[in-house]
Amino acid sequence: MNVLITGISKGLGLKTSESLLRNGWTVYGISRSKTEELNELLLQYPDKLKWLQYDLGDAEKIRQIIFKDWIGLDTPIHGLVNNAAMAYDDIVTNLNLDSLEKMYRVNVFTPMMLTKFVIRQMLLHHTKGSIVHISSISVHTGYKGLSMYASTKGALEAFSKNTAREWGEVGVRSNCLVAGFMETEMSSSLSDNQKNRIYQRTSLKKPVDVNSVAETIKFLLSDKANSITGQNIHVDNGTI
Numbered sequence: 001m002n003v004l005i006t007g008i009s010k011g012l013g014l015k016t017s018e019s020l021l022r023n024g025w026t027v028y029g030i031s032r033s034k035t036e037e038l039n040e041l042l043l044q045y046p047d048k049l050k051w052l053q054y055d056l057g058d059a060e061k062i063r064q065i066i067f068k069d070w071i072g073l074d075t076p077i078h079g080l081v082n083n084a085a086m087a088y089d090d091i092v093t094n095l096n097l098d099s100l101e102k103m104y105r106v107n108v109f110t111p112m113m114l115t116k117f118v119i120r121q122m123l124l125h126h127t128k129g130s131i132v133h134i135s136s137i138s139v140h141t142g143y144k145g146l147s148m149y150a151s152t153k154g155a156l157e158a159f160s161k162n163t164a165r166e167w168g169e170v171g172v173r174s175n176c177l178v179a180g181f182m183e184t185e186m187s188s189s190l191s192d193n194q195k196n197r198i199y200q201r202t203s204l205k206k207p208v209d210v211n212s213v214a215e216t217i218k219f220l221l222s223d224k225a226n227s228i229t230g231q232n233i234h235v236d237n238g239t240i
């Protein structure tokens, strides 16, 4: 089984790749940098882990570089995890259009283009594939400074639900994994005080376990989840 995952150099993408590789999946992973942890994983799974250095801010060359030159149109794809994202955080009155456009490219336009070509490949090979988009609890609760970022994830949630409706008939599923705050590089700029305030809004009063999110993604990709589509699955420590 082959899965395409974006953002595998660290954080959630790295953990999800590890978990899928342990379970026998072949992982096609994309990121801009090759971290030490990613390098170790590449050495551990030389045949099963394929890595492409690519800047997902470039949505135009996806078909040629990712699908034709790298994965190859002959390879069936069974899963897609749209995980890579950037966070442009600021209050709305400081909104900068260039920064907003850049974030929409990485967080929305590229995930949509990847979905387009993955579904085409699923149709070509008659694979009943599963697509998982990584969304954020900020869509559902609201945090100061996250309006622009949360809007990109809200766009993905709407896209996912409608994709599920459009392609369910041929067996393609699409879901969003709505993650709460995890301790990764993305959230590392927050102060302890800010983090504690965020954790106080969860029922479990702590950061979300990255492994718990990764295992849920693995479940959604698997056939065990064959009746789940068009849903937002929250892994957020019970955020209110």
Ligand SMILES: NC(=O)c1ccc[n+]([C@@H]2O[C@H](COP(=O)([O-])OP(=O)(O)OC[C@H]3O[C@@H](n4cnc5c(N)ncnc54)[C@H](OP(=O)(O)O)[C@@H]3O)[C@@H](O)[C@H]2O)c1
Pocket (backbone or CB within 6 Å): 006, 007, 008, 009, 010, 011, 012, 013, 030, 031, 032, 033, 034, 054, 055, 056, 057, 082, 083, 084, 085, 086, 106, 134, 135, 136, 137, 178, 179, 180, 181, 182, 183, 184, 185, 186, 187
């Ligand atoms: N951390 C949280 O608290 C939290 C909460 C809710 C949802 N999420 C979501 O969870 C997902 C994973 O986040 P994370 O916390 O694991 O973030 P992270 O530690 O910052 O990792 C982000 C990954 O995306 C890749 N990436 C970013 N921009 C890219 C680009 N232009 N081209 C290619 N790769 C790119 C990075 O690789 P390179 O830098 O090597 O390119 C990295 O592997 C994201 O969708 C995020 O929005 C995170």
